Amino acid sequence: MSKAFDMDLFLAGVLSGSHATQQRHLRQARIIQAEIAERWQRETPWAWQxxxxxxxxxxxxxxxxxxxxxxxxxxxxxxxxRLQKTWVLKL
Incomplete structure (x- = not known):
């Protein structure tokens, strides 16, 4: 059985700001991860494009x-x- 991906540990090096801001980023990152995993079966950010x-x-x-x-x-x-990518994304 594989261990679940730990988003807290993944983002630990790049998180800054208040505790509430850090928690918001972690919550949103988990939501992004879950949606991408459901749609494309890419469980970790390292597999994302x-x-x-x-x-x-x-x-x-x-x-x-x-x-x-x-x-x-x-x-x-x-x-x-954190992924050291040069992606440019817009809203």
Whole structure:
């Protein structure tokens, strides 16, 4: 049996800000991970491609408010920084 991916540990090096901000980023990262895993069976961020994250931002957040999409974009930028990718994603 494999151990579940630990998003807290994955983002630990790039998280900054208040405790509430860090918890928001972790919560949103887990939601992103769950949606991508359900749609494409990519369990860890290391297996993600730019199209997976772009799909999440466009299709899963399409009906949410602009503020919600902005906060998710900030979380995606943290994930991108942690993955050391040069992805450019827009709302």
């Amino acid at each position: 730019r199209k997976h994250v772009a799909w999440f931002l466009e299709h899963r957040l399409g009906r949410h408010s602009e503020a919600t999409r902005y906060y998710y974009l900030l979380t995606v930028r943290l994930l991108t920084r």
